[in-house]
Amino acid sequence: TERPAYNRGESRTERPAYNRGESRTERPAYNRGERTERPAFNRGERTERPAYNRDDRPQRPSYNRDDRPQRSSSDRPERGSYNRDDRGPRRDFGNDRPRRDAGEKNFYPNRDAKGHFTPEDDVVLERLEAQATLATDVEGVSFSDLGLGGNIVAALAELGAPSPFPIQAATIPDVLAGRDVLGRGRTGSGKTIAFGAPLVEKLMENGGGKKRAMGRKPRALILAPTRELALQIDRTVQPIARSVGLFTTQIYGGVPQARQVGALQRGVDIIVGTPGRIEDLIEQGRLDLSEVTITVLDEADHMCDLGFLEPVQRILRLTAPGGQKLLFSATLDKGVASLVKEFLPKPSVHEVAGEDQASATIDHRVLVVEHRDKDLLIEQLADRNEKTLIFSRTRAYAERLTDQLEDAGIRAVALHGDLNQARRTRNLAQLTSGRVNVLVATDVAARGIHVDDITLVIQADAPDEYKTYLHRSGRTGRAGKEGIVVTLIPKARQRRMTDLLGRAEIEADYVNARPGDEIIEELAGRMTNEKLTR
Structure with a gap:
């Protein structure tokens, strides 16, 4: 059905028009000019402030320093004179402190005088x-x-x-x-x-x-x-x-x-x-x-x-x-x-015989490096197809190295004390199964690593004692297989490293190394699966 048509123009009544201009009353106009004027105050009629004449003040008495009585040092009581010879003898504490002769410089111990490793x-x-x-x-x-x-x-x-x-x-x-x-x-x-x-x-x-x-x-x-x-x-x-x-x-x-x-x-x-x-x-x-x-x-x-x-x-x-x-x-x-x-x-x-110290199946190398080159050298050494274990001294460095290797496209996991037991077990299992080839670990955590096919151990931080070196190097060359242990040190540490290897009864070659050197390629690529024979 059609809608009814509404004729808006005819039937609707018009709105009433309101004439604003005629019917509304006008507002009253206020003539501001009719307001009473404020009273004017003549400031000139105020009483004047009395003037004070400084010359009328009484004069201060003047003191003449010369009028004070003179003091004489003779008026002071005499201080008793002490004769050092009259003092009693000094107490003797047994002379238990050794006296040093003049010119003798042994206050600090001599570096060479420290206790060396002995058979005891x-x-x-x-x-x-x-x-x-x-x-x-x-x-x-x-x-x-x-x-x-x-x-x-x-x-x-x-x-x-x-x-x-x-x-x-x-x-x-x-x-x-x-x-x-x-x-x-x-x-x-x-x-x-x-x-x-x-x-x-x-x-x-x-x-x-x-x-x-x-x-x-x-x-x-x-x-x-x-x-x-x-x-x-x-x-x-x-x-x-x-x-x-x-x-x-x-x-x-x-x-x-x-x-x-x-x-x-x-x-x-x-x-x-x-x-x-x-x-x-x-x-x-x-x-x-x-x-x-x-x-x-x-x-x-x-x-x-x-x-x-x-x-x-x-x-x-x-x-x-x-x-x-x-x-x-x-x-x-x-x-x-x-x-x-x-x-x-x-x-x-x-x-x-021969397995507790310098094993015939392990090749020991020491690389003398600049500190700025160390991380890149580690990255180049770890870029290989076989299993690598990297030791760091701190947990923070272990995490940083792991992140750096991952960023470089090298699969790596960390193992340190900040990880819970489940994570540590999982990371170690990834290395054992071959899902990753690089494990970065601290010493305490790494003591439980027993993986037979680790062919390269990198000591990013050199150990402080020979026992730690032996345990680290024991992670490779296991069960008669071959392995390499590479230790990175700065020039200043060569003497300490020589002493440490001497205690461990290990001979190692020292080589100055920089990223890209032939020695890096040799160490990263020399171990092959054919050599992993018992």
Whole structure:
């Protein structure tokens, strides 16, 4: 239907028009001129201010200094005169302070007079006769010949160890015989199997494999200084133990303890852990070491360096009296001597000849560089297809180097104490799996790195002591494979570096280097997979 049409023009009434101009009343006009005038004030009629004549003021009295009475020095009382000869004798304090002769300049100690490294710093092996084992001594020897059972030998073969290394051939018979063992061998010489395999075999004696009751107490304890090393040890020991029906568990800090407590409640045979968390669970009454008959201390020197000497002593005293003790370390110095004295009175001592210091499989180089060139040199050295480990002194430098390498297109991850346990484990797994080829780490975190195919170690910051150098260099050249250790130092540090290498009994070539030099290309590209043979 059509809308109705509205005729707006005709039917609508018009609005009324309002005539603003006619009907509205006008506002009243105000004539400002009619206002009354303000009264005018004649300022001239004011009374005048009285004028003051300064001359009318009274005069001040004048004082004449000459009128004052004269003072005479003779009026002062006489000061008593002191005769130095009348003084009593000076007190004698025993003359215990040494007098220096005139011209003698020994207030500051002479740099050359500081204590040098002496054999006493490495006391244990000097006091005990060590049986050095050469690789030629174990040719043709099998694990079965050393006394290990068939299941354990098969498990070792699956782990890639069909025949024993020297340190294994030397220590396994002594462990099986029930003797205490003091083993000195560079990291990577096969120490884990050297104590892990015979430890499992010992637990199987006298029907030990049948003791599987719920909540049973552990019978073996393996102590390590770091969480990473504890995990590495367990990865080797667990399959060996599982092959004969034994169970292991890891106990370390940095993670919730509920899972660890649950494993202890179910019952385990072998504990692998760090001293801190183990002591915590002992104090809580959740861990009982009274039936532990075999105790292993791995990297004992590093445990002492980290301040774990007293916790380790307390833990060992809680194990079964007369239990067997196995101590392994890359260096055996004063920190370890107290442990040996108390817990290993008559151990069998073994060291792998040549593997604790200058290994024949490791090439040591020292590059003398300018500080401004260092980061670029590290980048050029790490730009390779094989695994590289870089050591830095600080966590901040480790992060900065990692970021720099990533920006340059080199896959890298960091490992240091500021990372939580999950992140550290994940970063280390990325290196192990080959997802990244470069790991930048600080010393404490890197002690748990046990990756067999690291072919280059770069020390971005030179170590301060020879033990640190040995442990760093032990990350490469493992299990008989070849490796390179490159240390970057400024010119001013050459003398200290020479002293350090002398203590470590290592010979290294010093080369002045700049980015792009031929030596950099050689070090970055000389190692090939064909050389990684055992």
